[in-house]
Amino acid sequence: MKAGDSQLEILIGRVLRIGVFASTACLAVGLVLALIDPALAPWLLNVGILLLIATPAARVVLSIVEYAIARDRTFLILTTIVLLELLSGAIAALVFHKKI
Amino acid sequence: MIVTPALALIIFVAGAAAGALGALLGLGGGIFLVPLLNLGLGFPIGVAAAISLATVIATSSAVTAGKAGQHLMNFRFGMVLEVATAAGSVLGGITAQFVSQALLQRLFAGVTAAVAIVTIARSNRRNVIADPNVDPGVLGGRFFDQERGCEVVYRIKNMPLALGASFVAGNVSSLLGIGGGVIKVPVLNAWCGMPLRAAAATSAFMIGVTATGGAIIYYGSGQLPPIAAAAAILGVQCGSFAGLRLSPTMPVRVLKLLLAAILGVVSTLMLVKGMR
Numbered sequence: 001m002k003a004g005d006s007q008l009e010i011l012i013g014r015v016l017r018i019g020v021f022a023s024t025a026c027l028a029v030g031l032v033l034a035l036i037d038p039a040l041a042p043w044l045l046n047v048g049i050l051l052l053i054a055t056p057a058a059r060v061v062l063s064i065v066e067y068a069i070a071r072d073r074t075f076l077i078l079t080t081i082v083l084l085e086l087l088s089g090a091i092a093a094l095v096f097h098k099k100i
Numbered sequence: 101m102i103v104t105p106a107l108a109l110i111i112f113v114a115g116a117a118a119g120a121l122g123a124l125l126g127l128g129g130g131i132f133l134v135p136l137l138n139l140g141l142g143f144p145i146g147v148a149a150a151i152s153l154a155t156v157i158a159t160s161s162a163v164t165a166g167k168a169g170q171h172l173m174n175f176r177f178g179m180v181l182e183v184a185t186a187a188g189s190v191l192g193g194i195t196a197q198f199v200s201q202a203l204l205q206r207l208f209a210g211v212t213a214a215v216a217i218v219t220i221a222r223s224n225r226r227n228v229i230a231d232p233n234v235d236p237g238v239l240g241g242r243f244f245d246q247e248r249g250c251e252v253v254y255r256i257k258n259m260p261l262a263l264g265a266s267f268v269a270g271n272v273s274s275l276l277g278i279g280g281g282v283i284k285v286p287v288l289n290a291w292c293g294m295p296l297r298a299a300a301a302t303s304a305f306m307i308g309v310t311a312t313g314g315a316i317i318y319y320g321s322g323q324l325p326p327i328a329a330a331a332a333i334l335g336v337q338c339g340s341f342a343g344l345r346l347s348p349t350m351p352v353r354v355l356k357l358l359l360a361a362i363l364g365v366v367s368t369l370m371l372v373k374g375m376r
Contacts, residue, residue, distance in 0.1 A: 011166025014159040027330040045326035056308035085186035089313040093320025
């Protein structure tokens with residue numbers, strides 16, 4: 001544990017809370033609309049799912065920024081590798097892309 | 101499969117049950133949701149895994165946000181392990197596009213059986229240093245244990261094993277649609293010096309990234325049906341909220357035995373299905 005870790009913990013908590021709230025709201029409204037009439041707002045559920053998937057990635061980006069500001073090279077490198085791994089997953093997703 | 105309001109409600113309830121258990125045990129709920137969706141509701145295991153991974157992300161984000169500030173989660177150690185677990189999950193997500201349903205079910209049975217056995221074998225052990233003056237090192241941690249009513253300090257041991265387990269957990273996570281906490285929590289608790297609660301909280305933090313690596317590939321390949329996913333995610337959110345309220349007061353030994361019993365049942369059911 002180092003000084004600054006507690007602040008990062010609170011920031012991460014805030015980003016995750018916003019992401020969860022936004023995606024849950026889209027999914028809840030989207031689900032109700034989809035069950036009433038599938039033609040109402042089909043994009044809303046996809047927005048909710050994309051927000052959900054983007055939330056942990058946003059948390060990794062936040063960590064990268066914080067470690068860059070704190071000049072913590074070891075953890076800057078580690079968190080950057082994690083982000084690159086997630087990006088390679090996104091590239092694989094495009095390779096396997098099929099419409100539902 | 102067309103999702104009617106009745107089916108959406110069933111998926112919601114299944115999600116709520118899985119989410120409550122997952123939050124109690126620090127596993128993300130996927131280990132319970134995949135069998136419910138695959139064996140119970142007849143979704144292909146790839147679709148069940150995709151839906152489950154989406155709920156795992158939601159649980160991880162919600163649990164992490166809820167526990168931020170309690171010092172139970174070890175962010176630094178978690179971020180080191182994420183390097184291994186994210187690599188494992190992306191590779192697992194790619195592999196899952198080429199593997200048969202029966203093989204995945206047998207793998208699911210094997211993983212859950214192994215974890216149940218390890219959990220029972222170690223249900224009496226605690227890796228806690230009682231003296232709060234011990235130096236936790238760079239990656240260790242300290243937190244206030246509500247069950248024991250005192251501060252607890254621990255050091256991290258066996259770093260290569262922790263990294264290896266995280267890679268395997270990431271891989272299995274994407275293949276089977278579980279968070280991977282089911283592998284990481286016992287390993288971190290049994291061999292790496294982490295108390296169960298700290299291991300569970302740190303795992304809950306990591307599995308968001310783990311599940312994202314796999315979920316994005318399933319989403320891209322069209323295996324994540326939005327309506328079913330939304331119903332499951334909302335159910336899991338409600339369930340894990342309830343589970344999170346209960347978790348600080350449940351005794352560790354009860355948690356471990358409950359986990360082992362459920363895993364035993366899941367393993368048997370998956371094996372029977374995978375052998376047909």
